[in-house]
Amino acid sequence: MSMTLTEKILAKHSGKREVEPGESVWIDVDVLMTHDVCGPPTISIFKNEFGEDAQVWDKNKLVIIPDHYIFTEDKYANRNVDILRAFASEHTLPNYYDVGTDRYKGVCHVALPEEGFTRPGEVLFGTDSHTCTAGAFGEFATGIGNTDAAFIMGTGKLWVKVPETMQFYFEGDSMPPYVMAKDIILRIIGDIGVDGATYRTMEFAGPGIKAMDIESRMTITNMVIEAGGKNGVVEPDEVTEEYVKSRSDADYELFHSDPDAKYYSQHKYNLEEMVPMVAKPHSPDNKATAEEVAGTPLTRAYIGSCTGGKLSDFVAAAKILKGRKVAIDTFIVPATTEVKQGLSTEKIDGQSLKNIFEEAGCNIGNASCAACLGGPEDTFGRLNGEEVCISTTNRNFPGRMGSKKSSVYLASPYTVAASSLNGKITDPREYIN
């Protein structure tokens, strides 16, 4: 029977020769990831259900990355990191990345690949909806809740319903120079809606995705959850393998969709015809072109998160900000400590990204999720009032970045940087041709 890439991974992990969409199967888990918001309740369910002295099913497969509420005075938030630390110590967990140490990483979805935990053909679950990011590496990755995570922590297994697959085929070898992967995924979400892929896999194929670097692919798979997708996946190729081999010595298996695999639907996009996009408040599918909303007044710009806080996102922003001054409060939040280091080492015409941002008048923060999801009131960059913000993040729900009175426009790092210079939404084609 012909199968898609996702079906093949789920078949392999359920010990079956083949699986069909709609079928419920129990699968073996390769990596379980949790963080400071969902880790503590997961640990308490684990202890409650399996016993105070219960052992984790496989210490090497559990990864704990505190990243959400790190640089805050909130006593409950800090208490939650203490709970992770105590659990890691009690179980001598090798993959705990503690706050305040050299091991601290920052945003889990960017830290996982950096630390070699995203490998083709594997199954990754995480207690965070953007766990789907790791599908960029040709694996099955999706978000779950605390109860499911506690179940995996004790058994190494979980049930899943095999999803149907929607294929998004990218024609064209390259995007125009002013278009980024963020524009493509905002366009797709706008086309199919915030529930357009509910319960389904979004598979990205064609020469357009093959031509993208790994970070651009991660931007695309990161936001499949914004269309309701269960997972997003890109077929592994030499780009994938080159990255994975540079970060991990572990064996992995490459799966590909059969040419005659059955798809729920197939959608074609010609990347050469794409334009800069935004999602207007208060929904990621509220699409417009940057050109259509150009001139909308803004009070803040924000570049960060698992979606738009990777090194390539800051290189893009710096290209536009170099030698210029921002007109509104502009926040730069590197996803991880490695990305933050990169701001100092990566240069454009001899000038570091950090120096470019400082000279432009941006505020640079520490690696964490920061204001992407609001968080405690003292969170760096949080929208505490009636701000109108343009952001490289992934969600613009009411109150998502803080106050219910604020509004958020989602866009690419190019569009956010261009807009920060004018204090109003600006099509990046004004700066890049």
Place this chain on the structure above:
Amino acid sequence: MAEDIIKGKAFVLGKNIDTDQIIPAQHLVYSLEDPEERKFYGKYALSGTPIEESGLPQGNIPLVKDDAFESEFNIIVAGPNFGCGSSREHAPAALQIAGVKAIVAPSYARIFYRNSVDGGFVIPLESMEDLSKEVKTNDELEIHKKDRVLKNVTQDKSYPLKPLGSVEDIIAAGGIFKYARKMGMVPEKEKEVS
């Protein structure tokens, strides 16, 4: 299995109610175990929903009153894609702590649905149509689980509900752990062994 009929007052919401609206991220710091801290999840349940869209059709009705920790409403009736966004299990937990027993919506976001079922927090029932324009906040409702019917006692109307399908056994057991114990996949808790 819990009682077959769930009775309660309706609380009506629109479409795409995301988990940031159900429980805003700043409140995700409280312990779900500690009885005193846990109450705050009830207090802040649905506090992120724009107030004009809360308690339809008239709006401006919070699920939980300002000085309260629990709601007078037990059944949420909402539009499609309920629970989209973040995977925070605190969302179905917050609704349960506020006193919500069941939700009726034409469709759910996947992770919220799973969390509701696997954690045994609230029962996510699927209606054939979007009932958020039919039912009014404060209507007296009855959900007849076995017959798969939602009865609106106030308006004297009935609506069919979709079968629960493959998750029915997990809901009947009361969550994934209870189900897995029943199936012999997870050992019994020591204190439960007689």
